[in-house]
Amino acid sequence: MADEIKIREMVIDDLARVFHLGEKLFTSSDHPNLYRVWDEYTVTHIFEFEPELSLVATRRKKVVGFALGYVIEKPRTAWNYGHLVWLGVDEACQRMNVGEKLLDRFRDILRSKGVRIILVDTQADNKSAIRFFKKNGFGSPTRHVYLMQNLDEPGKVT
Numbered sequence: 178m179a180d181e182i183k184i185r186e187m188v189i190d191d192l193a194r195v196f197h198l199g200e201k202l203f204t205s206s207d208h209p210n211l212y213r214v215w216d217e218y219t220v221t222h223i224f225e226f227e228p229e230l231s232l233v234a235t236r237r238k239k240v241v242g243f244a245l246g247y248v249i250e251k252p253r254t255a256w257n258y259g260h261l262v263w264l265g266v267d268e269a270c271q272r273m274n275v276g277e278k279l280l281d282r283f284r285d286i287l288r289s290k291g292v293r294i295i296l297v298d299t300q301a302d303n304k305s306a307i308r309f310f311k312k313n314g315f316g317s318p319t320r321h322v323y324l325m326q327n328l329d330e331p332g333k334v335t
């Protein structure tokens with residue numbers, strides 16, 4: 178079917194599209210923490226070091242979503258962690274199970290690498306993402322706090 182969503186490993190020609198899709202999704206107004214750390218180097222770095230965990234979703238050959246992450250090797254323990262760092266789906270294709278398909282493939286790859294735990298994180302007010310992760314079996318949320326300091330004016334916040 179032409180409209181079918183397909184998941185595949187990212188290739189070099191996808192880099193710009195993935196980056197720009199992320200720019201549309203991780204906006205300073207909706208997701209300020211994600212906005213601050215999303216840049217070209219994030220995408221190229223993960224693509225370079227974890228090509229198997231750099232996935233895209235396509236519809237009619239157009240990239241409509243991505244999942245990017247790492248395996249965290251823990252020396253001297255039997256537990257390796259997978260970290261799904263970035264997950265995004267084009268607004269026009271959200272709530273069509275694209276995110277779930279990306280996550281399913283990402284988990285399959287982790288399992289094939291012997292990983293037993295997967296971590297995800299997002300802003301505490303990112304209700305749609307939290308709902309998405311809970312629907313897909315994630316639990317045990319713990320809080321992590323970001324603090325900021327202006328280095329030009331250390332007393333001033335932002």
Ligand SMILES: CC(C)(COP(=O)(O)OP(=O)(O)OC[C@H]1O[C@@H](n2cnc3c(N)ncnc32)[C@H](O)[C@@H]1OP(=O)(O)O)[C@@H](O)C(=O)NCCC(=O)NCCS
Pocket residue numbers: 202203211262263264265266267270271272273274275276277278298299303304305306308309310312
């Ligand atoms: C989170 C995200 C990846 C989900 O992708 P998706 O393709 O829409 O997800 P799916 O279609 O597979 O799953 C849909 C489920 O996710 C949750 N969900 C997704 N969008 C939602 C929204 N706008 N409001 C509430 N719940 C939402 C719901 O549980 C929904 O199930 P339902 O339709 O039965 O209520 C997508 O919303 C997105 O790209 N958000 C912006 C980027 C982001 O926040 N990424 C996560 C942190 S890096």
